[in-house]
Amino acid sequence: MKTIASLDLGTSKIVALIAEIDSYGDMHVIGIGEVPSKGIEKGQITRFDSAVGSILRAIKEAQEMAGVKPNSVNLGISSPILKSQNEKDTINISPQPVEIDEAQIDRIIERTTTRAREEGYEIISAIPRKFILDDQEGVLDPVGLLGSKLTAEVHLVKVGISLLRNIEKAVTSSGLNIAGKYPSIMASAEAVLTQEEKEEGSLLLDIGAGLTDFILFMEGSPILTGTIPMGGNSITKDIAHFMKITTEQAERIKVEQGFALSDLVNDSEKIKIKPRGEDKETMVSKKSLSEVIQIRLEEIADSVLGYINAQGINMSTINAGLVLTGGSSKLAGIKEFFERYMDLPTRIGNPTGIIGLKERVQNPSYATAVGLLKLKSRVVYGYPFSYQNVENPMDKGKVKLANWLDKIKSFFREVL
Numbered sequence: 450m451k452t453i454a455s456l457d458l459g460t461s462k463i464v465a466l467i468a469e470i471d472s473y474g475d476m477h478v479i480g481i482g483e484v485p486s487k488g489i490e491k492g493q494i495t496r497f498d499s500a501v502g503s504i505l506r507a508i509k510e511a512q513e514m515a516g517v518k519p520n521s522v523n524l525g526i527s528s529p530i531l532k533s534q535n536e537k538d539t540i541n542i543s544p545q546p547v548e549i550d551e552a553q554i555d556r557i558i559e560r561t562t563t564r565a566r567e568e569g570y571e572i573i574s575a576i577p578r579k580f581i582l583d584d585q586e587g588v589l590d591p592v593g594l595l596g597s598k599l600t601a602e603v604h605l606v607k608v609g610i611s612l613l614r615n616i617e618k619a620v621t622s623s624g625l626n627i628a629g630k631y632p633s634i635m636a637s638a639e640a641v642l643t644q645e646e647k648e649e650g651s652l653l654l655d656i657g658a659g660l661t662d663f664i665l666f667m668e669g670s671p672i673l674t675g676t677i678p679m680g681g682n683s684i685t686k687d688i689a690h691f692m693k694i695t696t697e698q699a700e701r702i703k704v705e706q707g708f709a710l711s712d713l714v715n716d717s718e719k720i721k722i723k724p725r726g727e728d729k730e731t732m733v734s735k736k737s738l739s740e741v742i743q744i745r746l747e748e749i750a751d752s753v754l755g756y757i758n759a760q761g762i763n764m765s766t767i768n769a770g771l772v773l774t775g776g777s778s779k780l781a782g783i784k785e786f787f788e789r790y791m792d793l794p795t796r797i798g799n800p801t802g803i804i805g806l807k808e809r810v811q812n813p814s815y816a817t818a819v820g821l822l823k824l825k826s827r828v829v830y831g832y833p834f835s836y837q838n839v840e841n842p843m844d845k846g847k848v849k850l851a852n853w854l855d856k857i858k859s860f861f862r863e864v865l
């Protein structure tokens with residue numbers, strides 16, 4: 450049986466998962482390591498030794514549970530220094546229609562990545578969104594079809610290069626090889642979105658502690674990917690500030706009594722707090738707590754909407770609606786808040802499609818870690834989600850081979 454592992458370096462916690470893939474291609478999670486995150490914040494290394502220590506502890510915990518040691522991991526990348534763009538390119542293949550093969554698609558990807566290259570950034574993902582073969586639009590996978598001119602639109606995600614190198618250094622210093630690196634939100638999407646949602650148009654928000662990652666799917670593939678430097682910690686800090694209480698107290702109150710939509714909270718409901726520097730506890734209204742939470746959520750929602758508007762995307766094309774995941778999606782009333790604020794049907798996304806330790810991993814906080822296991826064998830239009838190391842031809846060969854294996858595997862899965 451094949452063993453795979455994933456590593457999610459969150460602001461609040463580090464999660465390492467180890468899974469086995471059986472002969473049917475089903476994934477069994479056999480090891481979980483979760484430790485509080487030290488030396489990592491908003492996707493970046495803030496203190497090297499602490500980060501390595503946390504990674505080592507998470508891996509050790511997962512390894513002890515699984516009874517096997519992972520050699521390499523799929524790594525999630527999330528950072529405010531992350532951005533996406535779509536590039537279109539056309540190649541003329543031959544005057545007479547000939548069979549399209551993968552080399553031609555590689556060429557288009559190569560050309561779009563070259564064009565998207567930017568100093569200080571590295572492209573970590575390149576996904577062909579759609580193809581036009583001569584005048585035929587809407588081609589999902591042109592391989593094997595006949596044509597003389599091929600156009601593709603490619604969705605590219607890039608991240609700050611030194612941020613990336615520091616993360617890689619921390620992971621490799623923990624004795625692990627990096628099998629693949631993927632935008633964290635693509636992993637979360639893999640864990641919580643259905644194929645139908647991706648095709649009909651859906652927006653996914655992974656609201657964590659330090660960051661809110663978002664991805665917009667249209668016609669089955671991503672069209673917009675990004676990160677906002679706010680999350681559950683921002684809400685907690687706001688509560689601490691307005692109520693003059695400790696962060697610890699604010700976090701507890703948020704989780705136990707918080708509600709995301711203030712006009713649904715009864716005016717008469719009160720909660721006990723103990724302000725800093727005061728000996729006695731006092732009562733505040735639950736509604737005022739809710740107002741503080743709501744203001745920050747509006748700011749997060751507005752930022753995401755700003756990115757969508759800037760792309761000229763009409764919200765009414767997001768037919769399948771909004772899916773919320775990440776730890777902060779457990780906040781009471783958050784579904785109701787977003788449903789109203791974004792005017793989209795909304796659901797909370799729990800990771801699915803895994804066997805083993807379900808009760809622990811079927812939790813929105815685990816969306817990225819679970820998705821990272823699934824991305825390994827994920828193919829979009831015949832291409833892997835992550836187009837690794839565009840500059841390195843050796844790695845490209847590997848991607849191609851993996852791609853074929855995946856195709857064969859998914860073929861057998863369909864047949865069975």
Ligand SMILES: Nc1ncnc2c1ncn2[C@@H]1O[C@H](COP(=O)(O)OP(=O)(O)OP(=O)(O)O)[C@@H](O)[C@H]1O
Pocket residue numbers: 458459460461462463486490491492527656657658659660661680681682685700703704705707775776777778779780781813814
């Ligand atoms: N029941 C709950 N109600 C409200 N908030 C919650 C609840 N449970 C967890 N959270 C919040 O979820 C956040 C942690 O989420 P998550 O584990 O997804 O973050 P992370 O992956 O460590 O961080 P990031 O992705 O932002 O770097 C914290 O801010 C925490 O307060």
Ligand SMILES: [Mg+2]
Pocket residue numbers: 459460655657658775817
């Ligand atoms: Mg996270």
